[in-house]
Amino acid sequence: MSTTRTDISTLGEFGLIDHIHQGVTLRNATSLKGIGDDAAVIDAGEEVILLSTDMLVEGIHFDLAYTPLQHLGYKSVAVNVSDIAAMNGKPEQVVVSIALSNRFSVEAVDALYDGIKAACESYGVDLVGGDTAASPSGLIISISILGRTKKGNEVYRSGARENDVICVTGDLGAAYIGLQILEREKEVFLADPNMQPDLEKHEYAVGRQLKPKARMDIIHELADLGIKPTAMIDVSDGLASDLLHISKNSNVGVRIFEDKIPIDEDAFNTAVEFKLDPFTCALNGGEDYELLFTIRQQDVEKLKKHYDIQMIGYIHSDPKQNVLITKNENVVPLRAQGWVHF
């Protein structure tokens, strides 16, 4: 019997995931793609079924001191829908499991499910099952989602090729900035419960943290324009980290330009007020749930004037050269920070 004890913190979250998945092989012909993308891909005749799952844990992923349960429910579905979007699929079914302690009332559960059901309606998803369990403490939400697309229409992290152009939707960093605001207001409130939270002037960033949207609109628009991205991922860990996933899986290098990174103006100003570098927030903040994708040169013209898609760089051949070109033309290596929970 082994007497070694290795702390999980020595691996980190990505390291732990890699460690767990070592030696996992696929046995069934219907398993077209297993671990390693935004969703697994399952054969369904002329179509493929996409399967993804996410778990949200109280005290780790959310703080009920400032997270309305309705928003939490909505977000927990939206982040799963975002994984299906990132595979170029249409979300169709979710199963929702919750574990909760007896400090939650039926009314609290209703608020949570109001949000879940609202998100299901927004994204045209059916709630088809789930599990309900007691928990010794805290709330845990685990959602699995099925999506679908025509076989061959699914987009992997691995398809980026030299000279492809890197695109990102919406703006980045605001969700992280929103989180900083909420954490500050919580501290203020704990220090003096008579203080009312001052969230209105930071509405955009706070909303991005509490009520993220999955970019299904972009998936539909790309289809309408006849564009199939060569690679895609949703920005959940942060732009840098998610670009590195594309680099690793596609075996190519990425080169992006700081001055092209889209940041909301209000969020920018708020970041500065909080003594945070807005570009660092955009690169490493995460939870923006925007789509990050690559397109072929021939599709550039079609997206050049899109109001909500920004071209931020391009793909080159060397997978070891993943860099950011700063405004001062310094070349800085991209590093994955992601989240450190352990």
Add this chain to the structure above:
Amino acid sequence: MSTTRTDISTLGEFGLIDHIHQGVTLRNATSLKGIGDDAAVIDAGEEVILLSTDMLVEGIHFDLAYTPLQHLGYKSVAVNVSDIAAMNGKPEQVVVSIALSNRFSVEAVDALYDGIKAACESYGVDLVGGDTAASPSGLIISISILGRTKKGNEVYRSGARENDVICVTGDLGAAYIGLQILEREKEVFLADPNMQPDLEKHEYAVGRQLKPKARMDIIHELADLGIKPTAMIDVSDGLASDLLHISKNSNVGVRIFEDKIPIDEDAFNTAVEFKLDPFTCALNGGEDYELLFTIRQQDVEKLKKHYDIQMIGYIHSDPKQNVLITKNENVVPLRAQGWVHF
């Protein structure tokens, strides 16, 4: 804003599930069956995909004082496979999410996944994804599973008809009896840590609790015999509760005979030793993960001599008359006890 606070305990687990699922409707044509069976049923051309999910919470569903992590991993997959078996399907893919606190080491995670991977191998299932999260305390395992069968071959809880014969596989009650033994040994150990647990003479019941098997063997045998059950469910909540699910969903009544209920001899003796009624354990214990199904009269002959399938009663037309006939020919109404966690 409502100021009412209703305790979840006023609803119970089944009540809470019913409450949550009120007003849920299906939007997508691909959602053939949503909430209310062992798995959701999703259209996949000539086949259907079956989707089920289960969450196991430390301190509620398992106690690590006496549950080896490897067995826990195996069980967490097996109980999901059992849901696919109960739909008459073949399991194919799982996604596994875990949340765990830093008291768990990498070696502990490895032990858990050794069990998960062993179960995947036993049942021919592919591990195709998952999520890993930190937890403020305790271990939570959430698994979703995909299964598959030809369209029309899936079996629902709702198909039982008058005069169908009720069958159950294996034996019942031992998993609950095993749990009582484990709980007793834990008390003994806590009172005097020098006491060594005395589990060997109760090996069968303890094994049924810690290492349940999903009855995929029966699914294959029924297919070989050309038998499609008219209704099916796996015995997770207890025979009585699961029979009532068939009654409610099929809108029929069930009539079973106490002396036909299969109970393992060793488990029977252990129950008596523990001053438990073995039949109550079989009726209400749950976690046996045997298959409970109904067959047409014309299929009775084919299963009459099956070594591991017992016919325990029959279906009649009145959904309000769900009864057990005792050995003394008393007629006792069946009641769902299930589990009370809240």
